[in-house]
Amino acid sequence: MTAKQFDELALNGTGRLSRRSFLAGSAATVGAFGLAGGLAGCQTDGGMTRAEAALAYGPLPDEQFAVPAVDLDRIDRKFYRRTVRYETNEAPGTIVIDPNEYYVYFVEEDGYATRYGANVPKPEFLWDGTAYVGRKAEWPVWTPTRDQIGRDPELKKYAGGMPPSLENPLGARVLYLYQDGRYTLCTIYATIFPHTIGQGVSSGCVGLLTQDMLHLYARAPVDTNVVILPA
Template sequence: MDNHRITRRFLLVGSLSLLAGCSSNWQRISFPSLYAGIPGVDPRYRKQHVRFDGNEPAGTILVDTNQRYLYAIEEGGWAMRYGIGVGEEGLTLKGRAVVGRKAEWPAWTPTASMIRRKPELAQYAGGVSGGPHNPLGASALYLYRNGQDTKFRLHGTNAPWTIGHAVSNGCIRLTNDDIVDLYARTPVGTQVLII
């Protein structure tokens, strides 16, 4: 075998080894893009860099449940805007919270109040492991108040056609592509305002 073939083989094997070493990130990166034409995702809810003239400081997340947008506020009057799905009437958390923890491919267990409202959720009372089949999607940001978990999340979804609608049990959902982006730019301790 000549040196050229040996070098190519070494580079290929080395590249595959590097990918295998990042297996948790590999799973996130290889998730199919929701902007690649999946039916039902309204184009106006695609992630956009927009001007922002609100009063919240850079580094804050502002969730506008009426308009169905989440803003990750940046310096200089800009924000990254994401389309969201929100809670059904009366179920959305309002006011201030803080990102108390983060998780990739989080597990999900319906709360007792969810099961009372929707008895069909009782089949999941033991929990659902993380993965593409999980209602929390690729990542979740857990909202806390006064050091306590509110049970409300900013999370991905395995039902991207629900973005722009009021359909959840109160959590704020984004496409999996968008929650992965928001997750990467949001540290624990980030302030969140939901209006």
Template sequence: MHLGTSRPATKTRELSRRSLLLGLPLLLAACQGASSRVRVAGLGSYASATPNYASAYAPVRDGGFNLPAIPYQEFDPQYLRQTVRYYTAEEPGTIIVDPRSKFLYLVQPGGQAIRYGIGVGRAGFAWSGDATIRFKREWPKWFPPDEMIARDPKLEKYRNGQDGGPRNPIGARGLYLWQGNVDTLYRIHGTNQPRSIGTNASSGCIRMWQQDIIDLYDRVNVGAKVVVLS
């Protein structure tokens, strides 16, 4: 998954990361052609006025925690939240993740989308296809996988989960992607490492700035379709 896995309280037990990787050929075979359904016209051609980034990325008090401001002036502006022209056959409300370009799109009516910058770890390239958001969680727990605990025994104390909070690598929100009754172990989540956005992080699924994952979380519903491009 990402730095570890985060599992909702209603689940009995998540599949192991190894099991997911073994099942990837079947998943990919069922989802060929996902990338051909999307065409972008002018990623730099904005469909609306430039957002007020000083407000969008200001410090946030959320869930009893203080989140620092994002120093947005220090990042490539293409990764800042913005509305762009985006042509796709997918319905408004669909999330489209482009791991290689480091963008996540929330499809809007009229050939537009809200585009967010993302960071991608190894697990972010390990799965592609169509899924739905089965669960949404605020400040979810983090469960480091066994192989991570083996590399770093200090993480043993989190085997049963690290409570949500600013030090938790899952961040302020988590969106859990499922195919039918199968957990893909693929997550869209926040991060406590803001400088990983726009990069290939050492580990993780799809990570977003805390302010951006909160914004996305408030815009999408459980059951929303997610397309992860190959």
């Protein structure tokens, strides 16, 4: 399976497991989500120009696998990375995922956040709750689940893991989301396909442009709290 296929096809079984793993905690967090769900990330004046975006989303030749520049003609400029006003009760250093608006926020001090454009799960696989970064990896191995292999027998060749590459669905960086010590099968991952940003494409995972994912990855250590807002 290529990275493009991962972005455009649901991960079989991921959404169901994620829903179950977070369902038990949903009732306990309703109050918190009632507050968070109504909060908005208001734009600061300015934002990246096209020329600035060309630099921010340029090629990454020094990576283990050279990452191409983002085709800016295939992404709305509202999804460019930027600092925004973001009033929230979440502590600085928290990652907030807003599937309604296709944004991921990294909460900062004094009512600000860094905002990234994202792709999110397909409507039938949307879920909400709280998680944390249980582990993280650069150029990770991707291993399809049994359900995925059952749906697409060609994936059996990757049962032992797909080596890192530009074709690897998880891309250059990945944050693995956990709850109560268990991997939820959901991630925040890197994509080289700008046309997926602002779309629902997976069955539980969230993707950022590789250049944005490197930016977030450097700021989000293991144990970073993650809040997924209701859709």
